[in-house]
Amino acid sequence: MSLIKFPLSNLVAVPLLVLLAACNQESKSTPPPTVTPEVSAVTLEPQPVAITAELPGRTSASVIAEVRPQVGGIIRSRNFREGSDVKQGDVLYEIDPSFYQAAYDNAKAAVERAQGALPTAKARFDRYANLNKTNVISQQDLDDSQSTYAQAQADVAAANAALETARINLDYTKIRAPIDGRVDASTVTVGALVTAGQTTALATIRKLDPINVDVTQSSVNFLKLRHALDEGRLKRDGSNVSVSLALEDGSTYKQTGTLEFSEATVAESVGTINVRATFPNPDRMLLPGMYVRATVEEGVAENSYLVPQRAVSRNTKGEATAKFVTAEGKVEDRVLPVQRAIGNNWLVSEGVKQGDRVIVEGSQRISTGQEVNVSVVTIDDATGVLRQASLPSDGQSAELAQAEKTVATGAVE
Numbered sequence: 001m002s003l004i005k006f007p008l009s010n011l012v013a014v015p016l017l018v019l020l021a022a023c024n025q026e027s028k029s030t031p032p033p034t035v036t037p038e039v040s041a042v043t044l045e046p047q048p049v050a051i052t053a054e055l056p057g058r059t060s061a062s063v064i065a066e067v068r069p070q071v072g073g074i075i076r077s078r079n080f081r082e083g084s085d086v087k088q089g090d091v092l093y094e095i096d097p098s099f100y101q102a103a104y105d106n107a108k109a110a111v112e113r114a115q116g117a118l119p120t121a122k123a124r125f126d127r128y129a130n131l132n133k134t135n136v137i138s139q140q141d142l143d144d145s146q147s148t149y150a151q152a153q154a155d156v157a158a159a160n161a162a163l164e165t166a167r168i169n170l171d172y173t174k175i176r177a178p179i180d181g182r183v184d185a186s187t188v189t190v191g192a193l194v195t196a197g198q199t200t201a202l203a204t205i206r207k208l209d210p211i212n213v214d215v216t217q218s219s220v221n222f223l224k225l226r227h228a229l230d231e232g233r234l235k236r237d238g239s240n241v242s243v244s245l246a247l248e249d250g251s252t253y254k255q256t257g258t259l260e261f262s263e264a265t266v267a268e269s270v271g272t273i274n275v276r277a278t279f280p281n282p283d284r285m286l287l288p289g290m291y292v293r294a295t296v297e298e299g300v301a302e303n304s305y306l307v308p309q310r311a312v313s314r315n316t317k318g319e320a321t322a323k324f325v326t327a328e329g330k331v332e333d334r335v336l337p338v339q340r341a342i343g344n345n346w347l348v349s350e351g352v353k354q355g356d357r358v359i360v361e362g363s364q365r366i367s368t369g370q371e372v373n374v375s376v377v378t379i380d381d382a383t384g385v386l387r388q389a390s391l392p393s394d395g396q397s398a399e400l401a402q403a404e405k406t407v408a409t410g411a412v413e
Helices: 008-029 098-133 139-172 219-231 398-405
Strands: 038-043 047-067 073-078 091-095 174-176 181-183 203-218 242-246 257-262 272-279 291-308 312-314 320-325 331-335 338-342 345-348 357-361 373-379 386-388
Touching: 047 181, 047 272, 047 338, 098 139, 139 174, 203 219, 203 257, 203 291, 219 272, 242 257, 242 272, 272 291, 291 357, 357 373
Parallel strands: 038 373
Antiparallel strands: 038 357, 047 203, 047 291, 073 091, 091 174, 181 203, 203 272, 242 291, 257 272, 291 345, 312 320, 320 331, 320 357, 338 345, 373 386
């Protein structure tokens, strides 16, 4: 009888294979540990929200004055620099005053002549009045002296009026600025002939401080605003409505304006209402004709909620939806009736309540009804960056403190 011999290595390998098979069988029977997803959420609190409307418009000078001559003549000098600021009363042009000076001197002499005849007429009338008492002269002579005296008084008044007219015309030879403002280019040069009341202005002055901003608002939005105010959904603090301005280059104008008035008619072709705001313009940064976008504070919506835009998406019906964390720590989907965008948030007045936690980070890795771990964060309104929420007060649990202290990877700057 012969014996079959096996290598020693084979004898050692058999128990190892049996052991590996047993471990593999055990791993198949034990399920892998469940990992709870980590999400970041923002706690919603009611707050008063300023409701604004962004309206397109253009700037315009608050006052415009066209400079025209009130007497005719030859321009003798121009006393301003084109494009500079002038003050009311500054002499802009001078017309040759020779003719008007002569007329003034003549009128002045006429006044002196009329005043010289007045004492004689008055003395004669007084003398005749005394003689008439003793019947030395007739009543006709007294009446004639009285008429002569009255005519002398009228001659003095007429001469004074003619003198004032001549003085005004002489003063009009100096063409003055009617308002403060910036003067445009001159349309005439020295030596040009101008006439009183001519249609062509010599120059135009525009007052730039303050400056007007004329914007347009749709009549539909105007009606919505009126309804919101009447129903109490919006409140205004006083009659002064503040307005901010965005310039053509995207920068924000540092001065704040006020709403002056809205026109009482609607443009039939486009259905808009013209609205005017006034802005201080001490640095003359705003010039007439610039395109701007004005943000008008329409009112304040009390007890409203701001839901971050990054937390809101649209379903197949086009409705705005967001994922919330319930009190049991599970995911819940809600449809939100968003009203308008406020910065990086949506304004919501229904469908949420105080203390609700809306998920802003990690919603792609979770599904409705799933249990999640929550890191409470806040959002910087200026940058949109998530930041760790402040530590809880003494009345909160240690678990909540740990949840707020832990922020999902990549959620915090």
